[in-house]
Amino acid sequence: MIWNAFILALREIRRSAMRSFLTTLGIVIGVASVISMVMLGDATTAYVTQSISKLGSNMIIIRPGQDRHGPGGDTVAKRFIHDDLTAISREIQGLKGVAPVSSKGIQAVYGNKNYSTSVDGSDNDYFTVKDWQFEEGRSFTDAELKGGKAVCIIGETVRKELFGAQTPIDTSIRLGNFSCQVIGILHPKGASMFGMDQDDLIVVPIRMFQRRISGNQEISAILVSAHNPSSIENMKSAIISLMQERRHIRTGDEDDFNVRDLREVIQTLSSTTKMLTLLLGAVATISLLVGGIGIMNIMLVSVTERTREIGIRLAIGALEREVLLQFLVEAVVLSSLGGVIGVILGIAAGIGVNIAFELPFVFNTSIVIIAFLFSTMVGILFGYFPARKAAQLNPIDALRHE
Amino acid sequence: MTSEPVVELKGAKKYYGQGNAAAYALQGVDLTIQKGEFVAIMGPSGSGKSTAMNIIGCLDVPTEGEYLFEGINVGGLSRDQRALLRRHYIGFIFQGFNLLGKTSALENVELPLLYRGIPAGERRDMAMEALKSVGLEDVAHHTPGELSGGQQQRVAIARAIVTNPLVLLADEPTGNLDTHKSIEVMELLLSFNRDKGITIIMVTHENDMAQFASRIIHFRDGCIDTAQNEHQ
Incomplete structure (x- = not known):
């Protein structure tokens, strides 16, 4: 039917x-x-x-200063030093990488080309934490890191602006008032969702940054990433108590640093x-x-x-x-x-x-x-x-x- | 003629409305039709002949009195039971042909077989056979729109007899046809009556056509007009 x-x-x-x-x-x-x-x-x-996730997988950002929004952020808080970094990698479990970061705006010059960008002082963990791939060249050697050699790894935007069609590996560019050898190029990530060009950067060894650019031993932020995304919450609280201890903050007092991850944003x-x-x-x-x-x-x-x-x-x-x-x-x-x-x-x-x-x-x-x-x-x-x-x-x- | 009543109306009345306002279509009709008869029903419009045909065809039931089809009291049947009775025992031919448009002659003839649940192959053969018996096997795949009035009525006849029904009801089958075509149709009906023994009950207002029947029943004002019937 x-x-x-x-x-x-x-x-x-x-x-x-x-x-x-x-x-x-x-x-x-x-x-x-x-x-x-x-x-x-x-x-x-x-x-x-x-x-x-292109911003960095499972990334935790530790910055000095209170977690305040709006203008007039706390700038007097004590900066981090290299010992903080070693403490974190010693005390915290399940780390995939710990990288120091200090940044500054800088003028990069090659031949008659002049380009204004920012330079990050860090180490090889920076690429792990931020999930950067290399397009060409290599990361820093231990010797370069320890000796604070004048070498740099550049982003795609910087390469395009300074070199155009030329290959930049092993050539020297001038950053501010010293010259620096290009050893690597990062794989382009494109614009971040906040509209910032993520490829517009130069990375140098942190020691070199401290010696030649900032002139002090300070680190402006620490980036941490976890092996396991689910352990981020525990890791955050472990880092907070460690830093409280290291910065002598008594219970009840406000922290003079902040620890954030990208999951809230996601x-x-x-x-x-x-x-x-x-x-x-x-x-x-x-x-x-x-x-x-x-x-x-x-x-x-x-x-x-x-x-x-x-x-x-x-x-x-x-x-x-x-x-x-x-x-x-x-x-x-x-x-x-x-x-x-x-x-x-x-x-x-x-x-x-x-x-x-x-x-x-x-x-x-x-x-x-x-x-x-x-x-x-x-x-x-x-x-x-x-x-x-x-x-x-x-x-x-x-x-x-x- | 053997005495085997197939249609029996006993004091059948049909009226619409109630009490004084009741409008009578049938005012008590007694009628018996034997198996194998060819009956013509005549009468002016409004004489109740169409109502009688609807009741005989199990499309309607009498308000009062009894209607026995093959001894079954149709008045006590449900709508679906009456549909099954029509499906298995009754074929219909209408004045307006009432074929499905945009549908081939063959598919039109297959329609009653479809409702009988006959498998496709057999259905096709039976329908083709029926079309052949009305001389239309050549136009089996034409739609009604492509056929003449006479051909359309013959398709309708094929559709009515394809199930080999007990009773064939024809409601003014020649009403829309010229004399030549009318006679063709009547001869077809007569042949089915004679060869297959199908009981035919036909409403007509044309005396010539009524002459093909073996009995003529006159209706007037909702009753059978005995005087005129005796006059015949």
């Missing part, structure tokens, strides 16, 4: 191709927009998460983008619902239009439930057909948008299934009422209908 109804429905759909197409259009658009919107939302979320941002996905999905769902009402509308019109046909079927001996099933199956076949076309179009549109905005591709299987099932359900829901109307017609009246 179901099979018969299915055959009848397919015949009917084929017979009135134009009407079927228009009926389905609402569902096609609804399903396609749900899928493409959710894909876009997912891609945005993935993009945000990726961008943040959480905030990804919850924002999740909201975005939800919102887009909700808007698209409404259009799917409207598509369903479209189906009901056309099915109702179709019942009126086909009253005579229904009369013939009933007179010939079709049961009420057979006519009901026929119309219901027609509605469900139409909406599922629309669902299938919508899924295809939606995925295509999603991929298109992701390519256009250079977002990562994320395929969400569950939303495809949900959208398709929803379209079928819409067919059952909105097909039932017209189908019942058709089935309950009086055959005598239906046959007389013009």
Whole structure:
């Protein structure tokens, strides 16, 4: 009986191709927009998460000064020294890397090119913690680090500005008032999500920075990364108590340093983008619902239009439930057909948008299934009422209908 | 003729509304039709002949009185039970042909078989056979729109007889046709009545067509007009 109804429905759909197409259009658009919107939302979320992890995986930043927001940050707090660094790597478990950082704006000169950038003094852990890859060249040797040799590793932006098409390895550039040999180039990371060019930097050994640029033994920040992301919370509190002890801060007093990680930022941002996905999905769902009402509308019109046909079927001996099933199956076949076309179009549109905005591709299987099932359900829901109307017609009246 | 009543109306009344406002369509009709008969029902419009046909065809039930089809009291059946009765025992031919548009002649003829649940291959063969018996096997794949009125009515006849029904009900089958086509249709009906023993009950207002029948029943004002019947 179901099979018969299915055959009848397919015949009917084929017979009135134009009407079927228009009926389905609402569902096609609804399903396609749900899928493409959710894909876009997912891609945005993935993009945000990726961008943040480019800043450094599982990174904890320790800075002197209180964790205050707004202008007039505390600048008088005691800076870190190398001993703090050794203390952390000695006392804290599960470290992947500990890197000192001191930064300063500087003028870099090569030939007649002059470029203003910033220089970070650090060691090789810097690249581990910040998740930097090398495009060319190498990291610092122990000798260079210990001796504070005038060597540097440059970011892609600096390379482009100073060298253009030339290869910079082993050439010397001038930083401020001394010259420095380029030994490596970092793999480009692009702009950070806050819009800063992450490739606009020069890294030198910390000793060299202290001796030639800052002129003191201070370290302005310590970067720490964990092997295991889940251990970050414990690691943070361990670092806090260690630093409190080292900086002689009594219980109850305010810390004169702060320890932060990027997970809070990730959480905030990804919850924002999740909201975005939800919102887009909700808007698209409404259009799917409207598509369903479209189906009901056309099915109702179709019942009126086909009253005579229904009369013939009933007179010939079709049961009420057979006519009901026929119309219901027609509605469900139409909406599922629309669902299938919508899924295809939606995925295509999603991929298109992701390519256009250079977002990562994320395929969400569950939303495809949900959208398709929803379209079928819409067919059952909105097909039932017209189908019942058709089935309950009086055959005598239906046959007389013009 | 053997005495095997297939249709029996006993004091059948049909009215709409109640009390003084009741509008009578049938005012107590007694009618028995034997198996194998070819009966023509005549009468002016509003005489109740269509109502009688609807009741005989199990599309409607009498308000009062009894209708026995093959001895079954149709008045006590549900809508679905009456549908099954129609499906298995009754064929219909209408004045307006009532074929499904945009649907080939063959598919139209297959329709009652579809509801009987006959498998596709067999269904096709039976439908083709029925079309052959009305001389339309060549236009099996044409839609009604591509056929003449006479051909359309013959498709409708094929659809009605494809199930080999006990009773064939024809409601003004020649009403929309010219004399030549009408006679063709009547001869077809007559042949099915004779060769297959199908009981035919036909409503018509054309005397020429009624002459093909073995019995003519006149209706007037919701009753059987005995005077005129005796006059015949």
